[in-house]
Amino acid sequence: DTAVSQTPKYLVTQMGNDKSIKCEQNLGHDTMYWYKQDSKKFLKIMFSYNNKELIINETVPNRFSPKSPDKAHLNLHINSLELGDSAVYFCASSQNWDRGPSGYTFGSGTRLTVV
Amino acid sequence: AQSVSQHNHHVILSEAASLELGCNYSYGGTVNLFWYVQYPGQHLQLLLKYFSGDPLVKGIKGFEAEFIKSKFSFNLRKPSVQWSDTAEYFCAVLSSASKIIFGSGTRLSIRP
Numbered sequence: 001d002t003a004v005s006q007t008p009k010y011l012v013t014q015m016g017n018d019k020s021i022k023c024e025q026n027l028g029h030d031t032m033y034w035y036k037q038d039s040k041k042f043l044k045i046m047f048s049y050n051n052k053e054l055i056i057n058e059t060v061p062n063r064f065s066p067k068s069p070d071k072a073h074l075n076l077h078i079n080s081l082e083l084g085d086s087a088v089y090f091c092a093s094s095q096n097w098d099r100g101p102s103g104y105t106f107g108s109g110t111r112l113t114v115v
Numbered sequence: 116a117q118s119v120s121q122h123n124h125h126v127i128l129s130e131a132a133s134l135e136l137g138c139n140y141s142y143g144g145t146v147n148l149f150w151y152v153q154y155p156g157q158h159l160q161l162l163l164k165y166f167s168g169d170p171l172v173k174g175i176k177g178f179e180a181e182f183i184k185s186k187f188s189f190n191l192r193k194p195s196v197q198w199s200d201t202a203e204y205f206c207a208v209l210s211s212a213s214k215i216i217f218g219s220g221t222r223l224s225i226r227p
Contacts, residue, residue, distance in 0.1 A: 036219075043205065043217040090159065104149075104215070106159040 003027050005006065006091050006107035014115055021076045021110045023071070023091030029105070031055075032074035034066060037088040049074050063097055082115045088112070117142045119208050121218035128196055136191040136217045136221050138206030145211035148189040150180055153220075154202045154203075162204075167191065176200070198225045 004025045011020050025032060033056075034046040047066040048056035048079040054066070063079040078085060120139045128134060140146060150162040163174025170182040180191045189206060206218040 042219045045215060092159075094205075104159075104161065108152075108157065 003105050004107040006089075006103055006110050009108065010108060010111050010113075012113045012115065015081055015083060018077070018079045019081060020078070021035040021089055021091075021112070023074045023107060025072055025091075025093040026106070027093055027095075027105060030115055031093060032068065032071070032072055033092040033094075033104070034074065034076050035090040035092060036060075037090060037104075042084070045076075046050050046089070047076075063076070078112075081112075083114050086112055086114045104106070117208070117216055119206055119216050120207055120217035121204075121221050121223045124219070125222045125224065127224045127226065130198055131195050134191070134193040134196045134200070134223070136204055136206075136223070138189045138191065138218060139187050140189065140206075140216075141187065141206045142208060148180075148182060149207040149209070149215075150174065150178070150189075150191050151205040151207060151217075152202045153205065157207065176197070196225050198227045201225045218219075 007022045007030045011019060031048060031050045033048045035043050036046055037043050045056060046060050051070045051071050052068045067075045067077060073089060088109045088111050090109045091102045096102050118141050122137050148165040151159045152162050153159050162178050163180055164171045165172045165182045172180050178191060179195050180189055182189050191204060201224055203220045203222050205220045207215050209215045
């Protein structure tokens with residue numbers, strides 16, 4: 001049983017397209033995240049949702065929009081893709097945010113390549 | 116600004132050598148510290164974490180880390196590495212609720 005699953009694993013698309021990455025967790029966690037790992041392997045948080053409510057929204061272009069239909073899902077929609085969006089995007093979840101998480105469970109990542 | 120620094124970008128060791136990867140953070144408040152590992156082609160996995168108590172933390176696969184508050188450090192150690200330890204290692208700090216900051220990572224290559 002995959003705890004945090006992301007789809008697709010690989011995504012190759014042309015500049016200007018709109019694409020979505022889906023994330024689901026079956027751990028019963030309240031908090032979910034999207035991280036971006038750039039070509040230098042540096043991870044940066046993009047968004048965090050707690051019980052479907054946005055609690056972290058780092059400085060990312062408005063083209064990126066997270067959507068959380070329920071607390072087990074956090075999808076990432078990207079409009080008008082640009083070359084610089086090429087990266088690996090990781091979804092993660094944690095049990096709770098206000099008492100401090102015991103750790104994060106990460107998905108396997110989605111490698112996005114914009115051509 | 117809160118930050119995490121991993122000064123070793125790439126470390127190359129022979130099997131059975133001892134390992135120490137440096138991690139320094141800048142944050143004056145109470146910190147929760149983590150080390151994550153990313154094996155080739157896989158997702159991040161938690162190696163160990165420090166929240167409070169004994170500053171010497173034992174993790175999985177024989178790894179340990181020591182929290183030294185006066186030095187703002189949380190270095191990762193392993194007395195004898197194996198080829199299977201080849202991976203990317205990330206130090207991270209949770210500086211406030213849910214705001215986790217990662218270091219840039221250290222690539223560890225082990226020669227068989």
